[in-house]
Amino acid sequence: MGTWQIRKEEILHKVIDEGLRKGYRFIDTAQVYGNEAAIGRILGYLLPQHNLKREDIWITSKLAPANAGAAAARKSIEDSLKHLQVDYIDLLLIHWPGSSLKSENPKNKILREESWKIMGEMMKEGKLKSIGVSNFEISHLEELKKVSNVVPAVEYHPHFHQDDLVKYCNDNNIHFQAYSSLGSPTYREKLSKEPVIIKLAEKYGVSVPVILLGFAYCQGISILPRTTNPEHVVCNYEVTKRSISENDISLMLALKVEHKTCWDPRLVV
Structure with a gap:
C-alpha cells in the first residue's frame, strides 16, 4: 500500500484499515511524505x-534527499523509528x-556512500532489517555494487519500462520494485486510454488499474498501489x-511510448 501524498490522518486510517482487512501487509512511506507519525499512530491502534502484531506487517520508508550524509542520515532514521513507533524498519531506501532534485552537486557520490554506510551500521544494530535504494540508475548501482546488493524502486508501467535496468537487476540478483504503476496523477488518464x-x-x-498493476506484478515485480479510496483498496487487491x-x-x-511522469534520475551525477 503506497501512501505518497496522503497526509490527512482520517483518510490514511480508512485506507489502511480497509487494506489490513482485505489482506495488505506491506505499507510504503517516506520521510518526505510527512506521514510517518500518522502511520505510526494508526498502526498502533489498528494492528x-x-x-x-508488528512482525505480521512490512514497513518500508525512505531517506530524504536533504538527509543524505552520515550525521543527517542517522538522526533522520532515528526520527523515523520514533514517528513510526517501531523498534525496526523492514526496509529503508535511499x-x-x-x-536534492538538482543533478549537479559534486558531493552526491560521497553523500550516497556515507548514507549507505550509516544504513549498513544501523542494519547491524537491528534497527533496519534490510536496506536499498530508490530511483537509482545502473551507473549509481554500479557504485554500490562492491559494497552490497541493493533494492531499487523505480517508476515502471507500460509507457515507461527500463528494460535494461530490469535486466541488470535480474542479472545481479537485485529485487526490482515498481512505483507509479498507474502513471502519476497527471498522466493516469492518458495511460488508462491506451488501446492495448x-x-x-x-x-x-x-478494470484497467488491475491490468496496469498486473503488468509489473505478473513479472514478479513488487508494486505499491496508492489510493485515498477504500473501495479502490479492494479493487487493487484483485491483482493478486x-x-x-x-x-x-x-x-x-512492445509499446513504443516512453513517458516518465516522475522526476528523472538519469541526469543525477
Missing part, C-alpha cells in the same frame, strides 16, 4: 483491531541518488488473484 491496455482489461474481465500471460505482457512491453 490489535485486526489481531496483527530515496533519490542526489542530495483497454483490450486486455476486457479480455481478462478486470489474476495471472496475465507472457504473450500479453509482451504486448505491453
Whole structure:
C-alpha cells in the first residue's frame, strides 16, 4: 500500500484499515511524505483491531534527499523509528541518488556512500532489517555494487519500462520494485486510454488499474498501489488473484511510448 501524498490522518486510517482487512501487509512511506507519525499512530491502534502484531506487517520508508550524509542520515532514521513507533524498519531506501532534485552537486557520490554506510551500521544494530535504494540508475548501482546488493524502486508501467535496468537487476540478483504503476496523477488518464491496455482489461474481465498493476506484478515485480479510496483498496487487491500471460505482457512491453511522469534520475551525477 503506497501512501505518497496522503497526509490527512482520517483518510490514511480508512485506507489502511480497509487494506489490513482485505489482506495488505506491506505499507510504503517516506520521510518526505510527512506521514510517518500518522502511520505510526494508526498502526498502533489498528494492528490489535485486526489481531496483527508488528512482525505480521512490512514497513518500508525512505531517506530524504536533504538527509543524505552520515550525521543527517542517522538522526533522520532515528526520527523515523520514533514517528513510526517501531523498534525496526523492514526496509529503508535511499530515496533519490542526489542530495536534492538538482543533478549537479559534486558531493552526491560521497553523500550516497556515507548514507549507505550509516544504513549498513544501523542494519547491524537491528534497527533496519534490510536496506536499498530508490530511483537509482545502473551507473549509481554500479557504485554500490562492491559494497552490497541493493533494492531499487523505480517508476515502471507500460509507457515507461527500463528494460535494461530490469535486466541488470535480474542479472545481479537485485529485487526490482515498481512505483507509479498507474502513471502519476497527471498522466493516469492518458495511460488508462491506451488501446492495448483497454483490450486486455476486457479480455481478462478486470478494470484497467488491475491490468496496469498486473503488468509489473505478473513479472514478479513488487508494486505499491496508492489510493485515498477504500473501495479502490479492494479493487487493487484483485491483482493478486489474476495471472496475465507472457504473450500479453509482451504486448505491453512492445509499446513504443516512453513517458516518465516522475522526476528523472538519469541526469543525477
